[in-house]
Amino acid sequence: MLTQVEKYTELAAQYTTEYGIKILGSLLIFLIGRWVSGKVVALIKKAMDKAKVDPTLVSFAVNATYVALIILVIIAAISNLGVETTSFVAIFGAAGLAIGLALKDTLSNVGAAVLIIFFRPFKVGDFIEASGVMGNVKSMNLFSTTLTTADNRSIIIPNGALIAGNIINYTGNEKRRIDLVFDIDYKDDLKLSKEVVLNVLLSHPNVLSEPAPIVVVGALADNSVQLYARPWVPVDLYWDVMFEITESVKLAFDANNISIPFPQMDLHVRRGEL
Structure with a gap:
């Protein structure tokens, strides 16, 4: 007849063997499942990149897919331990609802991400x-x-x-208009000034011919006549062309003796009778 100590030792060995195998199996399920999830996500990303899908959509789809696969792996690992997954899912759902209410501001960012992906601004x-x-x-x-x-x-x-x-x-379209303002003195030749600016625009290799660039008198300011220049350029060259045109117009003004006035005020002093 087994002694009390032998009985408990045998029982402990039995449970250790039974549950140890289940724990080891669950651990293997999780590790292998995580590895497979990574491979699946990598294949999805590779396929979407090959199909030239928008990078924003690729990132969103990859992250969402990986999270969903990991949840399924965790449920499978727990189910292997003998835990009733139906009740577990119910508990998980209730916990998720509570967490969702507590983190509603954070989760609103997820909803915003879905809207951004859908409308693609x-x-x-x-x-x-x-x-x-x-x-x-x-x-x-x-x-x-x-x-x-x-x-x-x-x-x-x-x-x-x-x-x-x-x-x-700013870069959602292929073309973008540059809005430039050049001031000239009231004494300068207006038609010549407009012609000089327009020639600079037309001679620049990156200014588009359609829509055609224009130069107009935009305003009669206090100290100058303002010429508005409106060239269209490829959107990725916007800043380069704007800086180059500004410099070229200044050099062209200097070459044609066209002055760029600065704010000034005439002060008239009247001598009173002593």
């Missing part, structure tokens, strides 16, 4: 202005969008805040 690489900042869209995930400014700063904007206001996409 911008894509990765576009230069936008939103939430009071400007920059190139570097990346986007379920919760936030990262912009890189012109001076190479990274700005992270929650997606909810991003779509709460206006979004200006």
